Amino acid sequence: MNLKQLVIVAIFLLSIVSNTYGSVVVSQGGEIPNKFKQSLTERNKKDLSEANAQIDYADIFKLKQGTIGNYGSIRIDMQGTFTQGGEKWHNLQAQINGISGSSTVAHVNVCENVMSTKTNEQKEVQRKVRNAMLQSLSSGKTYNVYNK
Structure with missing residues (x-):
């Protein structure tokens, strides 16, 4: 294999990795279920930010329901799993x-199709989930994180 062929193969492989890694998307869904009816205080918003920072990659994909972040007036729970579209x-x-x-003040659904064994991809999924939680808080809408 000459240098030109090697470069073409390398570019091709990088584009495959880049397309796989770059295809995790965050999309807005409908209204938050069981939405808290009162206005949030600044303390609530700050507490959510702190609890949100506690979420790590492994917590997102827990099999058991339970709290994955808790600070002050806010907790973040993994409420369970569901199947949609296979x-x-x-x-x-x-x-x-x-x-x-x-x-409920913020809601994010995360598809298992974004799961990865690669540390850099896990960090990207964690970052997108945390950002989606903050977007949900701001908008009052559910957010979905999935791989196209």
Whole structure:
């Protein structure tokens, strides 16, 4: 194999890796289910930001329901999984602590098709999930994170 062929193969391989890695998308969905009806305080927003920073990649894809971030007035729970379009999704919800009923202030669904064994891709998924949680808080909408 000459140098020109080697460069062409390298470019081709890089484009495949780049396309796979770059295809994780975040899209806005519908209204947040069980949405908290009152206005959020600045403290609630700050607490969500702190709880959100606690989410790591492994927490996103837990198989058991439970809290994956908790700070002050806000906790973030992995509420469970569901299947849609043949894909398994994880339901993440930020909720006001100490309130029963409608307490969700941010909601993100994460498809398992974004799972990866590569550290750099895991960090990108974690970053996109955290950003989606903040976008959900700001917009009042559910966000979905998935691979095209």
